[in-house]
Amino acid sequence: MSERSAYEHVIKRAMTKLLVPFIQLFAFYVIAHGDIGPGGGFQGGVILGAGFILYVITFGMNEGRKRISRITSDLLSAAGVLVYATVGFVCMAAGGHYLEYAALPFSSPQLAGHLAIFVIELGVGITVAGVMITLYFLIGRELK
Amino acid sequence: MIDFALLFFLVVCAVAAIQMRDLLSSIMLLGIYSFIMAVVWTRLNAVDVAFTEASVGAGITTILLIAALSRTRRMETKQCVPPANLLIYGTVILLTSAVLLYGTLDMPTYGDPGAPAHSHVAPRYLEKSFEEVGVPNVVTAVLASYRGYDTLGETTVIFGAGICVILLLRRKI
Numbered sequence: 001m002s003e004r005s006a007y008e009h010v011i012k013r014a015m016t017k018l019l020v021p022f023i024q025l026f027a028f029y030v031i032a033h034g035d036i037g038p039g040g041g042f043q044g045g046v047i048l049g050a051g052f053i054l055y056v057i058t059f060g061m062n063e064g065r066k067r068i069s070r071i072t073s074d075l076l077s078a079a080g081v082l083v084y085a086t087v088g089f090v091c092m093a094a095g096g097h098y099l100e101y102a103a104l105p106f107s108s109p110q111l112a113g114h115l116a117i118f119v120i121e122l123g124v125g126i127t128v129a130g131v132m133i134t135l136y137f138l139i140g141r142e143l144k
Numbered sequence: 145m146i147d148f149a150l151l152f153f154l155v156v157c158a159v160a161a162i163q164m165r166d167l168l169s170s171i172m173l174l175g176i177y178s179f180i181m182a183v184v185w186t187r188l189n190a191v192d193v194a195f196t197e198a199s200v201g202a203g204i205t206t207i208l209l210i211a212a213l214s215r216t217r218r219m220e221t222k223q224c225v226p227p228a229n230l231l232i233y234g235t236v237i238l239l240t241s242a243v244l245l246y247g248t249l250d251m252p253t254y255g256d257p258g259a260p261a262h263s264h265v266a267p268r269y270l271e272k273s274f275e276e277v278g279v280p281n282v283v284t285a286v287l288a289s290y291r292g293y294d295t296l297g298e299t300t301v302i303f304g305a306g307i308c309v310i311l312l313l314r315r316k317i
Contacts, residue, residue: 030195035281035284035285038192038194038195040192040283040284040287040288041295043195043200046196046200046203046204050207074310078303080303081299081300084295088292088296098293109276113277113285113289114278117277131303136207136211139208139211139309141211141214
């Protein structure tokens with residue numbers, strides 16, 4: 001290993017260690033503020049997935065797999081859809097149609113809509129992030 | 145004026161991405177195409193779509209395409225198309241474009257308030273979304289509440305795509 005490539009590794013690793021927490025925080029910000037500004041579940045999920053992919057690119061596949069095991073990334077992909085579908089069934093259990101937020105037992109239909117939309121955006125974000133991470137782990141290849 | 149410049153750059157990027165034999169440059173050009181498209185969406189005041197295009201098109205798609213490129217050759221093999229075939233392809237493309245352009249002559253003017261797209265459910269969504277759903281962003285209200293079932297379908301499609309890639313590419317289950 002030449003000295004130049006050792007320096008490159010140090011720069012990449014230092015910057016990644018600094019950036020990844022902020023990327024993940026920004027992703028959650030985008031998901032949570034999807035109802036006030038631009039953004040929402042899909043965008044936030046993609047940014048969250050991109051943050052993890054940056055970590056995997058810089059530190060290698062094995063190191064990335066230690067952070068997110070195969071089971072975790074698979075379950076993440078499925079959990080978001082499950083959360084979304086469950087919200088619909090909860091609305092049905094509360095007496096309304098499937099995904100009718102106004103039927104939920106909160107103080108007003110607006111509050112019910114607001115909270116239910118937050119939960120389903122979270123579900124969408126989790127699924128998108130999980131699928132992006134799974135795809136990168138499967139398609140990507142280590143440079144030797 | 146800036147719209148014409150953006151359209152010009154879009155066409156240049158698209159043609160260059162197709163013509164390039166170096167697939168890595170082609171992927172970069174597609175990323176640039178997505179970025180210019182995000183600017184076009186912003187010019188049309190569709191910031192949610194611009195955000196999605198920038199993050200998905202210019203971000204994740206570029207990464208996943210480069211990851212896919214790492215498993216194959218970087219340079220496209222040279223293809224020789226006989227000139228007679230080129231003539232047939234060109235004629236078919238010109239005919240199809242002419243028919244499509246003729247079809248657009250019947251469409252309502254851009255931004256016409258009486259157009260069917262703007263007069264059916266759109267006024268109801270724009271006027272009533274805050275009091276019915278309680279969310280300031282109309283796009284999120286339509287996406288997550290009025291058309292929430294469609295968004296569930298979209299999420300299931302993304303999940304299905306992930307499952308398909310797992311089934312195809314994973315060696316040890």
